[in-house]
Amino acid sequence: SQTIHQWPATLVQPVGSPLSLECTVEGTSNPNLYWYRQAAGRGLQLLFYSVGIGQISSEVPQNLSASRPQDRQFILSSKKLLLSDSGFYLCAWSVRAGGLYEQYFGPGTRLTVT
Amino acid sequence: GNSVTQMEGPVTLSEEAFLTINCTYTATGYPSLFWYVQYPGEGLQLLLKATKADDKGSNKGFEATYRKETTSFHLEKGSVQVSDSAVYFCALSDRAVLTFGGGTRLMVKP
Numbered sequence: 001s002q003t004i005h006q007w008p009a010t011l012v013q014p015v016g017s018p019l020s021l022e023c024t025v026e027g028t029s030n031p032n033l034y035w036y037r038q039a040a041g042r043g044l045q046l047l048f049y050s051v052g053i054g055q056i057s058s059e060v061p062q063n064l065s066a067s068r069p070q071d072r073q074f075i076l077s078s079k080k081l082l083l084s085d086s087g088f089y090l091c092a093w094s095v096r097a098g099g100l101y102e103q104y105f106g107p108g109t110r111l112t113v114t
Numbered sequence: 115g116n117s118v119t120q121m122e123g124p125v126t127l128s129e130e131a132f133l134t135i136n137c138t139y140t141a142t143g144y145p146s147l148f149w150y151v152q153y154p155g156e157g158l159q160l161l162l163k164a165t166k167a168d169d170k171g172s173n174k175g176f177e178a179t180y181r182k183e184t185t186s187f188h189l190e191k192g193s194v195q196v197s198d199s200a201v202y203f204c205a206l207s208d209r210a211v212l213t214f215g216g217g218t219r220l221m222v223k224p
Contacts, residue, residue, distance in 0.1 A: 042217075051210065090158065092158075100165055101207050101210045103160075105158040107156060
């Protein structure tokens with residue numbers, strides 16, 4: 001069966017510090033991968049998605065970036081964090097099955113920028 | 115573009131009450147529709163899905179019917195439990211990207 005891991009689970013970082021969040025998927029090949037952000041009490045914002053190694057689509061211009069160095073690894077980074085980067089970061093994966101893409105989410109990383 | 119509109123919460127119900135959470139969508143083409151549930155501090159879990167008009171998705175006592183004529187996918191449950199307290203998200207899929215509604219918080223009191 002497929003599983004998705006995210007780490008760290010929680011993170012407290014000062015303004016201006018760098019960020020690296022990691023997501024890995026097991027049990028599937030060539031998945032689509034996604035990064036979302038959820039601000040406190042609000043909905044989901046798609047940040048990046050990737051259909052293959054080195055292929056990244058950015059949905060929202062900001063000081064975050066994403067990379068996919070391996071088929072099942074997706075990394076979210078920032079060189080300098082802002083207070084507004086605080087939130088709950090969710091990674092997700094999907095594959096096409098029967099013409100349908102279902103997305104499955106990881107447990108999330110709660111980031112607090114102080 | 116695609117969009118999903120959900121009723122604003124919170125929705126507060128007593129245990130064993132009937133639940134409806136409204137969801138309407140705007141899309142080009144023929145999207146698939148989903149309901150996801152998020153328990154406090156966790157990621158989203160797929161609750162149910164429907165891929166074409168008149169399909170009914172169901173899981174754990176929850177149901178939703180894909181209504182193309184009204185562009186709706188309302189979530190229902192006949193008798194809610196305290197453990198159903200969570201945030202519920204309606205979403206549509208246009209190929210590989212999901213468009214989410216804003217989420218509806220459900221609180222069930224004993």
